[in-house]
Amino acid sequence: MxxxxxxxxxxxxxxxxxxxxxxxxxxxxxxxxxxxxxxxxxxxxxxxxxxxxxxxxxxxxxxxxxxxxxxxxxxxxxxxxxxxxxxxxxxxxxxxxxxxxxxxxxxxxxxxxxxxxxxxxxxxxxxxxxxxxxxxxxxxxxxxxxxxxxxxxxxxxxxxxxxxxxxxxxxxxxxxxxxxxxxxxxxxxxxxxxxxxxxxxxxxxxxxxxxxxxxxxxxxxxxxxxxxxxxxxxxxxxxxxxxxxxxxxxxxxxxxxxxxxxxxxxxxxxxxxxxxxxxxxxxxxxxxxxxxxxxxxxWPPRGSAREVDAAGAGLGEGDQLGVGVPEVACTSPAWIAHTTPVWASAASRRGQVWSRMVRSATAGENPRSSSSRTAASGDGASVFAAPHSRPIARACAAESGDSSRWAATALTSST
Known part of the structure; x- marks a missing residue:
């Protein structure tokens, strides 16, 4: 196991x-x-x-x-x-x-x-x-x-x-x-x-x-x-x-x-x-x-994103200061692993917060295809990940031995 x-x-x-x-x-x-x-x-x-x-x-x-x-x-x-x-x-x-x-x-x-x-x-x-x-x-x-x-x-x-x-x-x-x-x-x-x-x-x-x-x-x-x-x-x-x-x-x-x-x-x-x-x-x-x-x-300002560099995801100081979304998790029938805390909000200069889902992957789908731009539900676990974090999601899936069942959703901020 x-x-x-x-x-x-x-x-x-x-x-x-x-x-x-x-x-x-x-x-x-x-x-x-x-x-x-x-x-x-x-x-x-x-x-x-x-x-x-x-x-x-x-x-x-x-x-x-x-x-x-x-x-x-x-x-x-x-x-x-x-x-x-x-x-x-x-x-x-x-x-x-x-x-x-x-x-x-x-x-x-x-x-x-x-x-x-x-x-x-x-x-x-x-x-x-x-x-x-x-x-x-x-x-x-x-x-x-x-x-x-x-x-x-x-x-x-x-x-x-x-x-x-x-x-x-x-x-x-x-x-x-x-x-x-x-x-x-x-x-x-x-x-x-x-x-x-x-x-x-x-x-x-x-x-x-x-x-x-x-x-x-x-x-x-x-x-x-x-x-x-x-x-x-x-x-x-x-x-x-x-x-x-x-x-x-x-x-x-x-x-x-x-x-x-x-x-x-x-x-x-x-x-x-x-x-x-x-x-x-x-x-x-x-x-x-x-x-x-x-x-x-x-100590970043209250409400900003925390910097997380999980297993070499490549998240930099910008992620700590509120411009990245440093969370990644993996799901498989065996276990859910590699989840880190996230505060994924970014405010524009006018004080509005614009957040949108841009990528996800479901079982058997290509994460780059247009059909995968929806939230993954799978077996009940939804996963938010920055673009930097996709390699970790794939690595987690490979580690679990179930590469066909992983879900990753990228949450980015626009101003």
Missing amino acids: TSPPPRALSARVGIVLLVVAGLSWGTSGVLGTLLVRASGLPFLSVAAYRILVGGLLLTGFALAGRRFRPPRTRAGILRIALLGGASAVFQLAFFSAVGAVGVSVATLVAIGSAPVFVLVVDLATGRQRLHPRLVAALACTAAGLALFMGTPPAGIDPAEALLGCGLAVVAGAAFASISLLGARPHPDFDDVTGTALAFGLGGLVVLVVAAASGGPIAFAPTPASVALVLLLGLIPSAVAYFAYLTGLKAHSSTTGVLVSLLEPVTGAVLAAVVLGERLPPAGLVGAGLLLAAVALVA
Whole structure:
């Protein structure tokens, strides 16, 4: 008997996971700095320990839950290789930038540039549409980063500062690549297995580079240093990336990278509390603008459509902001699966709501034929789906073994 697939992740749970990821990443700077002080390791070695320990923790979690499934296809192996390579590039570029321009500038340039890369790709591929709230969020991001960054540390050579900022931009591109790759689940493995294997591969690459750079890799273990290594591998690595990649199942990569702007805000607060660093007034205003940007994408206005990206349906930020209808379900004699919440209403500028049924499919009919433009009744289940969701309906029917009995109705909005 074929078991139904897992329930699609709701938009609300997805946002919570993305927020958890941003807050967890914010601990990396403080934990890394404390580990450097406690162990005497260089930042590159700390980066290697961070993702290697994170990968080991995720592997143990997957094995304990019997979820560890290594990829067996070329596509799955390629996905792991790309994720591992992007993770290694991010760690190497980011911590090299930290050594050149400092933690604050490197973090803000890297995290601030990632949404730009993701937005360009999503716009080019049609997965993202610009909306007033998104434009406002990007404007808040740009202004907040400019204020939050403040004045670069004194005494840095201009050429070195340019190199450091360039490396931070490379780190931002690598993080954007992780977001874009992680936004689409792969059938070969789940998020835990994929992240664990990618961390293991990326950690080995960073470890080799750290050893080749001549810096020490081993350190004399103490209770404090061992605890910091475990915390660095657990919170900003295993927990953060697992929460982030899982949250991307319900939201677009643009939303993910914008919510990740919680990282520099969290890092600044922790640095002030733990390390005694002071945030200037301009930085406080900038932090507020970053939080406003996160709020704009995390909490859409009341009554708008929620963004759902169920099993790679390709729904983008526009669907969250009220221009798509992100629901899909399948029906068969055995089970009804893959149904997600939907609020399918869109208001025109004059305040009217225009909704119409445009496509459906009934038993044995071609969903593209004119005769199928009626609501499907079948065995009592009616299904509403955006055009993006038709592939999922067909996949559900194929999974159930009854491809002749599926119903899908597309509900679109006209203005």
